[in-house]
Amino acid sequence: MKIEWAPVGVPMERRRQTFAMAFLILTFMILSFGSYFFVAAVLFYGSLWWRTLMVIYLVYVYANHRRTHSIMDGNGWKISRNNWLFRHYRDYFPVQLVKTAELPPNKNYILASFPHGILGTGISINMGLDISKWLKLFPQVRPKVATLDQNFLTPVVRGLLRSWGLVSVSKDALVYLLTKSNDPKHKDNRDGFTSNAVAILVGGAQEALDSHPGKYILTLKNRKGFVKMAIRTGSSIVPTFSFGEVDILDQVANPPNSPVRRFQDFVKRITGISPLIPVGRGIFNYSFGFLPNRRRIVQVVGAPIDVVQSDQPEAAYVDKIHNQVIADLEKMFAKYKDQYIPNSKQDKLIIH
Template sequence: MKIEWAPLRVPLERRIQILVTAFFTSMLLILLSVSFLLVAGSLIYGGLLVRSLMVTYLAYVFVHHKKTQSVVDGNGWMITRTNPLHRHYRDYFPVELVKTAELPPTKNYILASFPHGILGTGIGINMGLEISKWLELFPQVRPKLGTLDQHFHVPFMREVLRCWGLVSVSKEALIRMLSKSNDPKHKDNRDGFTSNAVAILVGGAQEAMDSHPGQYILTLKNRKGFVRMAIRTGSSIVPSFSFGEVDIFDQVANPPSSLLRRFQDFVKKLTGVSPLIPVGRGFFNYTFGFLPFRRRIVQVVGAPIDVVKSDQPDSQYVDKVHGQVIEALEKLFDEYKDKYLENSKSATLVVH
């Protein structure tokens, strides 16, 4: 395999972007490792005071999550959601955000977001780490990003995720977020925001396993839970499509009948997480490594699909709204692929 080396002379700004991107790409592993070491180290090697504090904190994590689902009701500390470090990460690709319709801050929203890609990088930046562009385009609408509930059971890691505006995709957490009042005078809206928009990567781990450059394969046909949640809470569904998301990483070939895919399916059933083997670039080469490729990601936010609120969603109505979501996503893809994809002529959308 011929290695394509990066040039030795690179502007300082790009070097900084590479370092920041390496940090955030490894963040989940870093958080899990640090959390484990802090807990284990405190309980094994700490004195009585340290052990007591750790046990108290672990009890707090359990009780707090059970009571509040670890949700941060407002935007949280803005310094953790928009700062120069996060902007370097955004500009590495770069990641962009495109508005196609208004999202009035008089209701709450579920952003049905596709595709997942390897890490969900585009939407993670726009609605989690670097929300300045979102706040500019959608004033008074709080951006939140849904992730696996088990992440909020991990001590210390959960605190970082909460600072970035992440919320659990558990039923309880979503109901808590999407049932919030939109009244400007309500105590929860003292920060000037009156609406919550929760982004859900509907395809999840299954869709991540199908992520390869140029391939837009969505896992959606049998995913209707987000529609039921929208109907139960009266939240509008907003289709969102991130062009280029699948292009920043490749992964080791894993066709459906392969041994690797069967292993991935097995682990996913046990843990909810698929063990991917991503293929990217390195610090000094463009051929292999764990860094994502510098490829543009454009998240296009579609028009909201309003629903009729009901505590007991009718299956036929769920199917109707679900069909509208699929139709809206196909329309977004056809309308914007020529503008935001380099090889748009060969790009096709497959909905599983």
């Protein structure tokens, strides 16, 4: 394979963006796996003092998660969600945010977000790592991103996730956030924000398995849990689509029923996580590596779909709202694909 090396004369700004990308990905990879090795090393080889501290810490993590769902109220630490590093991370692609309708801060929202892609980058940046653009477009609405519950039991990493505004996608955590008061005088809203918007990557691990450049394949037809949650909590559903999300990384070929896909499906059934093998670019080359490619991502936030609150959602009403979400996503894709996808005539939206 011929290697395409990055030219020597790359502008310094682009070099800084590449550094930010490499730093964040390497740091998160090391912390994700290294935290478990660190805990094991302390428990097996540490002194009695260090073992005791580690056990106390692990008990605290478990107990705190059971009690609070590991949710950090408010917008968390602003410096961890709006800084030099994350702005360069955004500009690497770049990632954009497009508003098509108002989100009044007098109610809470579920952002039904598609597609998942490999990393869920558009949502993660706009509503997690660099929320400056979100706060300008949607004032008084707190952005939150829902992720797997087990991520908040990972030592060290849980602290980073919480500081970035990530929350558990568990039922209890979502109910807690989506039933928060919208009264400006309520003690929980002293920060000036009166609404919570929780982004859920509905397709999840299954949709990630179908992610390949140019292929917009959504896992949605049998995913109705987010609709039921919206009805139970009286939250409006906001369809949102990240154009370009699937183009930043490819993955090893895994067509349905192939040995690779069967192995991935097996691991997903056991752990809930898809063992993807991403294919991207390197730090100094464009041919192979673990970094995403520079492709523009545009997250388009649609109009809210209001629901009638009910503790026991009727199946027919769930189907009605679910069908409206699908229809809105199809309209959004048709309306904006020519504007935000290069060679859009070759791209089709497939909903499974």
